[in-house]
Amino acid sequence: xxxxxxxxxxxxxxxxxxxxxxxxxxxxxxxxxxxxxxxxxxxxxxxxxxxxxxxxxxxxxxxxxxxxxxxxxxxxxxxxxxxxxxxxxxxxxxxxxxxxxxxxxxxxxxxxxxxxxxxxxxxxxxxxxxxxxxxxxxxxxxxxxxxxxxxxxxxxxxxxxxxxxxxxxxxxxxxxxxxxxxxxxxxxxxxxxxxxxxxxxxxxxxxxxxxxxxxxxxxxxxxxxxxxxxxxxxxxxxxxxxxxxxxxxxxxxxxxxxxxxxxxxxxxxxxxxxxxxxxxxxxxxxxxxxxxxxxxxxxxxxxxxxxxxxxxxxxxxxxxx
DNA sequence: GAGATTTGACCCGT
DNA sequence: ACGGGTCAAATCTC
Numbered sequence: 001x002x003x004x005x006x007x008x009x010x011x012x013x014x015x016x017x018x019x020x021x022x023x024x025x026x027x028x029x030x031x032x033x034x035x036x037x038x039x040x041x042x043x044x045x046x047x048x049x050x051x052x053x054x055x056x057x058x059x060x061x062x063x064x065x066x067x068x069x070x071x072x073x074x075x076x077x078x079x080x081x082x083x084x085x086x087x088x089x090x091x092x093x094x095x096x097x098x099x100x101x102x103x104x105x106x107x108x109x110x111x112x113x114x115x116x117x118x119x120x121x122x123x124x125x126x127x128x129x130x131x132x133x134x135x136x137x138x139x140x141x142x143x144x145x146x147x148x149x150x151x152x153x154x155x156x157x158x159x160x161x162x163x164x165x166x167x168x169x170x171x172x173x174x175x176x177x178x179x180x181x182x183x184x185x186x187x188x189x190x191x192x193x194x195x196x197x198x199x200x201x202x203x204x205x206x207x208x209x210x211x212x213x214x215x216x217x218x219x220x221x222x223x224x225x226x227x228x229x230x231x232x233x234x235x236x237x238x239x240x241x242x243x244x245x246x247x248x249x250x251x252x253x254x255x256x257x258x259x260x261x262x263x264x265x266x267x268x269x270x271x272x273x274x275x276x277x278x279x280x281x282x283x284x285x286x287x288x289x290x291x292x293x294x295x296x297x298x299x300x301x302x303x304x305x306x307x308x309x310x311x312x313x314x315x316x317x318x319x320x321x
Numbered sequence: 322g323a324g325a326t327t328t329g330a331c332c333c334g335t
Numbered sequence: 336a337c338g339g340g341t342c343a344a345a346t347c348t349c
Contacts (some may be wrong), residue, residue, distance in 0.1 A: 150327075166325090176340095
């Protein structure tokens with residue numbers, strides 16, 4: 001049991017909490033194995049969806065335990081041995097290289113208790129384990145991002161924008177990305193992704209289930225039956241659109257990214273700048289139109305392949321990241 | 322009112 | 336000391 005290796009300086013109640021988390025995690029593992037063996041014995045189609053949901057549920061619970069343990073250990077400056085215990089080889093692995101905030105307010109280095117004192121609250125990110133993409137348009141990767149910072153970078157013409165996964169707090173997803181315009185003419189954007197998404201995009205998931213019952217010819221994941229005007233009001237699209245709106249306002253030159261009705265076409269859905277990302281999203285989901293018809297984005301092709309092969313973030317990550 | 326963005330301050334690595 | 340990454344209060348948007 002890992003709990004026996006906890007250092008003595010941990011307060012006993014904290015140690016008991018960790019012990020309980022470890023116990024919960026181990027029990028969940030047993031449940032996972034049980035679900036898995038049941039799945040192997042029930043291979044008919046009617047049970048497949050339920051089995052998949054069961055597995056997702058178990059993995060989410062397991063992930064919560066693992067992440068909680070990681071946070072607790074990190075808050076005491078422990079090496080992250082708990083997080084490195086694989087919960088599942090293909091799901092929810094915690095990226096140790098991603099900066100992780102410590103919620104600890106009792107750190108030994110703390111000398112004052114002012115709200116502003118955040119010493120020890122984060123670690124600088126290592127340069128490793130990042131994926132860089134350079135695109136002529138701001139592309140969507142299928143995830144909801146929330147901007148949390150912007151910095152002027154030395155010797156850089158344009159500021160760097162910092163995004164974290166929207167589900168950082170509700171699902172503990174540690175994925176972040178940086179987006180920076182590096183050229184204006186033609187526009188070129190560099191996106192650097194750090195960490196892996198451990199969140200589940202529930203809206204996308206539910207849409208997948210819906211689409212599996214009402215196949216339309218070209219879309220693996222289809223929003224195509226929603227009129228374009230209604231897409232703005234659709235919960236997914238409205239939240240997505242608002243989540244990236246500012247990104248475009250910040251990064252695109254103010255003059256050249258507003259509506260160009262002449263350039264709109266039936267399939268490409270060319271839209272105002274913040275909707276340009278929506279365009280890519282729609283395109284990716286349809287698996288047929290890429291970034292307004294741009295044919296030079298091989299990385300985007302990879303995204304489409306991933307979406308077509310389906311199964312949300314994990315599969316996308318395997319291809320894109 | 323909830324959630325997203327802005328932006329100055331803070332913290333850490335070099 | 337400086338540059339870059341993140342926090343969090345204030346502000347904005349829907």
